[in-house]
Each structure stands twice: as C-alpha cells, then as structure tokens.
Amino acid sequence: xxxxxxxxxxxxxxxxxxxxxxxxxxxxxxxxxxxxxxxxxxxxxxxxxxxxxxxxxxxxxxxxxxxxxxxxxxxxxxxxxxxxxxxxxxxxxxxxxxxxxxxxxxxxxxxxxxxxxxxxxxxxxxxxxxxxxxxxxxxxxxxxxxxxxxxxxxxxxxxxxxxxxxxxxxxxxxxxxxxxxxxxxxxxxxxxxxxxxxxxxxxxxxxxxxxxxxxxxxxxxxxxxxxxxxxxxxxxxxxxxxxxxxxxxxxxxxxxxxxxxxxxxxxxxxxxxxxxxxxxxxxxxxxxxxxxxxxxxxxxxxxxxxxxxxxxxxxxxx
Amino acid sequence: xxxxxxxxxxxxxxxxxxxxxxxxxxxxxxxxxxxxxxxxxxxxxxxxxxxxxxxxxxxxxxxxxxxxxxxxxxxxxxxxxxxxxxxxxxxxxxxxxxxxxxxxxxxxxxxxxxxxxxxxxxxxxxxxxxxxxxxxxxxxxxxxxxxxxxxxxxxxxxxxxxxxxxxxxxxxxxxxxxxxxxxxxxxxxxxxxxxxxxxxxxxxxxxxxxxxxxxxxxxxxxxxxxxxxxxxxxxxxxxxxxxxxxxxxxxxxxxxxxxxxxxxxxxxxxxxxxxxxxxxxxxxxxxxxxxxxxxxxxxxxxxxxxxxxx
Numbered sequence: 058x059x060x061x062x063x064x065x066x067x068x069x070x071x072x073x074x075x076x077x078x079x080x081x082x083x084x085x086x087x088x089x090x091x092x093x094x095x096x097x098x099x100x101x102x103x104x105x106x107x108x109x110x111x112x113x114x115x116x117x118x119x120x121x122x123x124x125x126x127x128x129x130x131x132x133x134x135x136x137x138x139x140x141x142x143x144x145x146x147x148x149x150x151x152x153x154x155x156x157x158x159x160x161x162x163x164x165x166x167x168x169x170x171x172x173x174x175x176x177x178x179x180x181x182x183x184x185x186x187x188x189x190x191x192x193x194x195x196x197x198x199x200x201x202x203x204x205x206x207x208x209x210x211x212x213x214x215x216x217x218x219x220x221x222x223x224x225x226x227x228x229x230x231x232x233x234x235x236x237x238x239x240x241x242x243x244x245x246x247x248x249x250x251x252x253x254x255x256x257x258x259x260x261x262x263x264x265x266x267x268x269x270x271x272x273x274x275x276x277x278x279x280x281x282x283x284x285x286x287x288x289x290x291x292x293x294x295x296x297x298x299x300x301x302x303x304x305x306x307x308x309x310x311x312x313x314x315x316x317x318x319x320x321x322x323x324x325x326x327x328x329x330x331x332x333x334x335x336x337x338x339x340x341x342x343x344x345x346x347x348x349x350x351x352x353x354x355x356x357x358x359x360x361x362x363x364x365x366x367x368x369x370x371x372x373x374x375x
Numbered sequence: 376x377x378x379x380x381x382x383x384x385x386x387x388x389x390x391x392x393x394x395x396x397x398x399x400x401x402x403x404x405x406x407x408x409x410x411x412x413x414x415x416x417x418x419x420x421x422x423x424x425x426x427x428x429x430x431x432x433x434x435x436x437x438x439x440x441x442x443x444x445x446x447x448x449x450x451x452x453x454x455x456x457x458x459x460x461x462x463x464x465x466x467x468x469x470x471x472x473x474x475x476x477x478x479x480x481x482x483x484x485x486x487x488x489x490x491x492x493x494x495x496x497x498x499x500x501x502x503x504x505x506x507x508x509x510x511x512x513x514x515x516x517x518x519x520x521x522x523x524x525x526x527x528x529x530x531x532x533x534x535x536x537x538x539x540x541x542x543x544x545x546x547x548x549x550x551x552x553x554x555x556x557x558x559x560x561x562x563x564x565x566x567x568x569x570x571x572x573x574x575x576x577x578x579x580x581x582x583x584x585x586x587x588x589x590x591x592x593x594x595x596x597x598x599x600x601x602x603x604x605x606x607x608x609x610x611x612x613x614x615x616x617x618x619x620x621x622x623x624x625x626x627x628x629x630x631x632x633x634x635x636x637x638x639x640x641x642x643x644x645x646x647x648x649x650x651x652x653x654x655x656x657x658x659x660x661x662x663x664x665x666x667x668x669x670x671x672x673x674x675x676x677x678x679x680x681x682x683x684x685x
Contacts, residue, residue, distance in 0.1 A: 098485065098597040100494045124485055124597055211640065217649060241646050242639040245653025249601040251398075254592050255391050255633060259640045262387035273596065276495045280593040283497065299497060 089320060092120040092138035094131050095149040096247070099123045101273040103293040104220070108149045110294070111312035115320070119147075126248060132156035139164040145323055147171070151219045157183070161329075168328040170319055173220045175332050182328040184319050186312065189336045190220050190271075190292060191227030193308030195374040196337075196344055196363045197290040198231020198239060200305065201267040203356035204288055210239040211260030213270030213278045215247040224271045224292050224308075227374045231363065234372075250277035257281035279304070297347045306346045306360070314341040338368045378641045382514060388633045389518040396629030397529045398423070398588040398600075402607035403614065403621045404536050405451075405580025408573040410611055411540060413553040413676035414462050417473025420604025421480020422454040422578050423585035428484040430586030431595035432491060434498040440590045443498075444525070444583065451582020454480070455575035463570045466680035477604070485597045492595070500593045501525050525587050532580075536618040549573055553674035556681040566681045581607075606660070613664055615671035624663070631656040 091112050095105040099121055112119040120138065125131035131153050138146045139160060148157045148171035158178040161169045165182055172186035201210050210232055214225045225241045232239040242259075244252045253270065254277030260268055261281060269290040270278045276299060282289045283300035291297070291307035315333040322331070335341020344364060346352065366372030378384060402419050409416050426447040434443035454476065461472040501523040509520040540546040548569050551559035556566045581604065588603070589595050610628065614620030635652050638644045644652045 098489060100489060100492075101596065102494055106494075126598070214649075217646065240640060240642055242636065243646065243649035243653070244636075245650050246601060248596075248598055250592055250594065250596050250599050251395060251588065251601070251603075252632065252636070255395055256636050256640070258391055258394075259387055259633070259636045262383050263637075263640050264383075276594045276596055277592050280497055284500075284593075299495065 086115055086117050086320065089117060089324070090143045091117050091145045091147065092143040093147045093149055094125055094134045094153070095123045096126050097123065097273040102276065102296055102299065103273040105149065105273070106294045107310035108147060108312050111316055114313040115317060128152055128156060132160065136160050139167045142167070144168065145170060145320065168323045177330055177332060181330050184329045184331055184333065186315055186333040188220055188310055189334055189342065190224040190308065191374040192337045192367050193292060193342050193344060194224040194227025195231035195367065195372070196360050197269055197306065197308065198228040199235045199363045200356050200360040201239065201269065201290060202232045202235030202237035203359050204305065205237055205267045207264050207266045208237055209263060209265045210237055210267045211265040212239055212241040213253050213256045213268065213275055214241050214243040215272035215274060216245060217243045221271045228269055230374055235359065244274070246274065247272045248274055250274050253278045254281050261285040261287060295345050301347065301349055304347050305350050305352060306344055309343050309345050310335060311341050311343055314339055337364055379638065379643060384637055384641065386514060386517045388630065388637050391633035391636065392626060392630030393522065393526060395632050396625040397526050398584045398603055399607050399610055399628060400622060400625035401529050401532065401587060402581050402584035402604055403610040403625060404532055404618060405577035406608055406611045407616055407618065407621060408549065409577040410677055411553045411616055411674055412549045412570050412573040413556060413674055413679060414570050414574050415469045415473065415678045416458050416462065416574060416577055417470055417608065418458055418476025418480065419581045419607055420600050420602060421477035422451060422581035423588065423600045423604045424480040424484040424598070425454060426450050426582030426585030427589035427599050428488055428595055431498060431589040434590055435492065435496060438499055440499055440501045443590050444586050447582045447586025448579060451579035452575060454582060455578020458578055459571045459574035462574060463567050469678050481598060488595055488597065495594050495596055497593050498590065501590055523591055525591065529587070533618050533622050540618065553676055556676050560683055609660060609664060613660060613667055615667055616674065628656050628660055631659055
C-alpha cells in the first residue's frame with residue numbers, strides 16, 4: 058500500500074511538473090487583442106511585414122493600420138486602438154515615439170510597445186523593442202566579401218537612422234573584416250522605389266557584383282540586381298521569392314521571440330517599462346539561406362562562423 | 376572626383392536621368408493640357424498610383440506589359456473623366472477636389488494591392504529597344520539609344536504636344552479657354568467641352584505615367600509614385616506651361632537625381648551628407664521655379680471655374 062502511494066505521488070509530481078512546463082512554453086492568447094500601427098504595407102517583405110508575421114506566428118489575428126507614413130495618421134490610429142481597449146498596441150516605427158509618449162500617458166491602463174527604440178519615456182505602460190540588425194548585417198557582409206570577385210559591393214539604404222543604419226554599418230564592418238569594401242548610399246527616402254532602383258543601377262554601372270539594402274523601397278533595387286545578375290542579401294524579411302536566382306540569404310526578424318514575453322507580462326499585470334532586443338543569440342534574428350542558391354561551402358562556413366562568433370561574443374560588429 | 380568623368384559614370388548619369396525623368400515628363404505633359412485650359416488637377420499623383428497598380432496587376436496576370444499599359448490608359452481616361460466632372464461640370468474647388476482624387480488613388484491602389492496581390496511579385500518589364508545604327512555609337516549609344524520602348528514614345532509625345540497646342544484649332548481653343556474663357560465662349564467655343572477634353576487627356580497621361588513607372592520598375596509597392604505626381608505639377612510651372620520647357624525641367628530633375636546618386640556611389644559625396652544631398656533636386660527645382668515665376672505668367676483663367684454670363 059505504501060509503495061503504491063509512492064508511485065501515485067511520483068506520477069502526480071510528474072504531472073504537475075509537466076503542466077507547469079507546458080504553461081511556460083505557451084502563452085494563452087485567446088481573447089488577447091493586439092493592434093499594429095505601421096508605416097508601410099503589411100506585405101512589404103520588409104519592416105512592417107516582420108511585425109505582422111510575428112503576431113500571426115503567436116496565433117493572434119491582429120488589427121492592423123498600415124501605410125501610416127504620416128505620423129499624424131499613425132497617432133490617430135494608436136489613439137483609436139487605445140480607446141477601443143486593445144490589450145497591446147504596437148506602434149511599429151521609431152518615428153512614432155513623440156506621439157506615443159503623449160498618448161500612452163493618457164491611457165495608463167493600456168499597454169503599448171514600440172520600436173525600434175530603446176526608450177520607454179519612463180512610462181510604466183510602454184515597452185520598447187529594437188533589433189540588433191548590425192549582427193545579421195555583419196554576417197551578410199562577411200559572406201558578400203567571400204562572393205564578390207570585383208571587390209565592389211553596394212548597399213542601398215533609406216535614411217541614415219535607426220535600424221537601417223545599424224544594418225548598413227554592420228554590413229560594412231562585416232565586409233571589411235573579410236578584406237572587402239562596401240559602399241553605402243542612402244537615398245533619403247524609405248518609400249522611393251524608383252530612386253532605390255536607380256541607386257542599384259548606379260552600383261551596377263560602377264561594377265558592383267554584390268548588393269544589399271534595407272527598408273521597404275528595396276523591392277526596386279532587387280529587380281535591378283536580378284536583371285543585371287548581381288547577388289543580393291536581404292534583411293527584415295525573407296526576400297528570396299522576389300528573385301530566387303540572386304538572393305543569397307536574408308536576415309529575418311522574428312519579433313515573436315520577444316512579443317511572447319511582452320504578452321505574458323501584460324497578462325500578469327505589468328504593462329510596460331522594459332526594453333527588448335532581438336539578436337542572433339536569442340533567435341529573434343535568423344539568417345535564412347536561399348537553399349536553391351549554389352552557395353560555396355567556404356562562404357557559408359564563413360557566415361556560420363560569424364554567427365557563432367557574434368553569439369559567443371568573440372566578434373564585435375561595431 | 377575624377378571617377379565622375381569616366382565613360383561609365385557619365386553614361387550612367389545620363390541614362391539614369393532619362394529613366395527617372397520619363398514618368399514625370401508624361402504626367403507633366405498631361406497636366407499641361409488641363410492647366411492651359413484653366414483647370415488645375417492636383418489629383419495627378421492619385422491617378423498615377425491607380426494607373427501603376429492597374430498596369431502592374433494586368434502584367435502580373437497576363438504577362439504582357441503592353442496590355443498593362445492599355446489598362447493604365449483606361450484607368451487614366453476614367454479618372455480624367457471623374458476629375459473633369461468635379462472640376463468643370465460641378466465646379467468644385469479645384470485644389471480640394473484634386474486632393475480628394477489623390478487620396479482616393481493612394482488608398483484604393485493600396486487596398487487593391489493588398490487584397491489582390493499581397494506580397495510584391497516581380498513582373499515582365501517593357502522590352503528594351505536598341506536603335507539600329509545608333510545604339511552602337513560610343514557614349515551616345517548607351518546614353519540615348521538603349522532604353523525601353525516606352526521611353527522613346529514618351530519623348531515622341533513632346534513634339535506631338537507642341538504641334539497640338541500651338542498649331543491646331545483644338546490647341547488654339549485650349550489656349551483661348553485658359554486665357555479668356557468669356558471671349559472664347561462668345562466666339563462659339565464650348566468652354567466646358569474643351570476643359571472636359573483637356574482634363575481627360577491629363578488623366579489619361581497620368582494613368583500612362585503610373586503604368587510606365589510600375590512596369591518599367593517591374594514591381595508595385597504602396598505609394599510607389601512617392602509624390603511624383605506633385606513634382607509633375609511643379610514641373611508644369613517650371614516649364615512655363617510649354618512642352619519643351621517641361622521636357623527640360625523633367626530632364627533636369629532626373630539628371631540631378633542621377634548625378635547625386637552616382638556621386639554617392641563613387642563616394643564623392645560622403646555618406647554623412649547623403650540626406651542633405653537627397654534634397655538637391657528639390658532645391659534646384661524650387662530655385663528654378665522662382666526664376667520662371669518672375670518671367671512667365673500662368674494662364675489667366677487657371678483654377679477659375681467658368682459660368683456663362685457670371
């Protein structure tokens with residue numbers, strides 16, 4: 058009888074541990090309402106798509122107001138979602154900071170998260186998040202150097218700020234670490250597809266054989282790279298489907314890694330006050346290779362080594 | 376700096392400038408017809424966006440850039456008619472109704488793109504045409520004679536428009552209606568009919584400009600015009616309401632853009648100066664506008680609705 062009791066107790070303990078572990082792994086998101094306000098289209102294969110995909114990955118169907126390049130429009134949408142009582146309002150654009158700080162102060166019972174930034178304005182209901190996009194940029198730069206035969210590598214950037222600047226700087230540092238020089242051109246616009254396309258054309262005429270770029274306007278540049286047979290490295294979302302023949306790899310943002318934690322905290326009553334960052338180490342940043350691209354083993358190995366070096370701290374991207 | 380004076384750099388600047396100029400050129404030409412008859416249409420950018428999406432989506436489905444261009448024409452005609460209805464028949468405040476058309480185009484093109492396409496997918500571009508005998512000329516061949524077919528067609532529209540506006544009865548009526556609609560009306564010219572025609576021509580060319588932009592880029596993206604329609608309106612003033620002036624303004628804008636990009640690529644402009652340099656084309660355009668404004672006057676009846684006997 059005593060032995061039988063011990064077995065039952067052991068089984069019960071296992072059951073409790075299993076239940077507890079299950080609770081840690083999955084956040085119950087039924088009835089949890091998330092709204093997203095973002096500058097470009099939800100399917101831009103770049104910045105906005107990365108956050109929409111992340112919320113989708115958590116099994117939540119978000120309310121989305123996209124295309125709000127105009128900050129006043131975004132502010133109206135953020136306020137609207139706060140008034141409607143959404144559990145978490147994501148202001149996905151560093152340009153929204155000024156408006157968000159005012160709106161969040163008016164709705165202390167609503168949780169807000171915004172990025173990319175490391176600023177919570179000292180408010181208890183604001184989380185901020187950012188991406189260490191320089192890490193993936195560095196890895197891409199290393200591989201770009203390995204693939205370039207002309208030593209002429211181009212970077213199409215939007216505006217020299219925030220996440221874009223981080224990626225560009227990381228890419229240039231990675232290429233330099235492998236003995237190549239990458240040149241960055243900021244077009245001055247996040248949305249000018251024609252100008253990004255023409256920038257890529259200018260790089261092509263200057264003899265570039267590897268290109269990369271960041272922000273939603275790069276779809277035009279990818280098209281030029283495809284026409285000219287120039288290799289391309291993507292970031293923010295997997296851009297392989299844009300040009301399967303020339304996209305080597307993409308740094309993909311998996312915001313769900315930190316969003317899951319944020320949602321759990323909101324459910325526990327903590328509405329903000331913390332700063333999150335996705336990195337290669339926490340797998341919020343993932344280098345997705347185009348498996349159909351014939352990438353030389355030594356180049357891929359150089360990329361994998363760079364990833365491990367960044368993770369273990371032996372490589373600095375700055 | 377010496378890198379800028381190599382053949383490849385100069386060819387890249389000129390060829391790139393021409394590519395960047397063409398959508399602006401076509402949209403500006405269209406707006407010129409309307410403005411010469413007294414109607415300002417601020418909805419050009421919205422019509423371009425709708426033409427761009429229509430053209431892009433058609434090519435995506437059919438694989439034919441020419442059918443895509445035709446759809447751009449159709450959308451331009453429809454939006455031109457809508458604009459004419461508001462500005463001419465309903466006598467709506469032209470600035471406000473134009474902004475309405477722009478906002479409709481901006482929102483509706485994005486909505487359709489998201490619902491019907493989703494993720495951006497590349498499409499077949501217009502074919503390139505190397506002009507036999509000319510495309511092989513050193514330097515000049517690459518600059519001027521190795522472009523896509525629509526670029527030649529766009530430049531062919533310049534002398535055509537000069538002839539229409541300056542040499543035909545229709546053109547004379549356009550100018551009369553734009554300068555003195557009462558006098559034109561007293562001579563039996565139907566002011567509203569002329570304005571309906573010019574605004575529709577303007578809408579059509581804006582739709583074509585949008586289709587050219589998207590199909591030549593081979594992609595569509597939300598707000599792909601990035602306010603090119605508004606730049607086109609500014610270029611009409613820059614060009615003093617004359618096709619040749621508009622062509623020069625469009626080319627100047629495109630060439631300055633291409634030059635700045637090439638100087639960035641060659642690291643003549645340091646990265647730290649990139650954002651300031653990006654403003655250069657706009658600054659030059661504004662300065663030129665100031666000069667033009669002191670020398671030329673807009674059509675006297677521009678933005679003024681016409682009511683017989685009023």
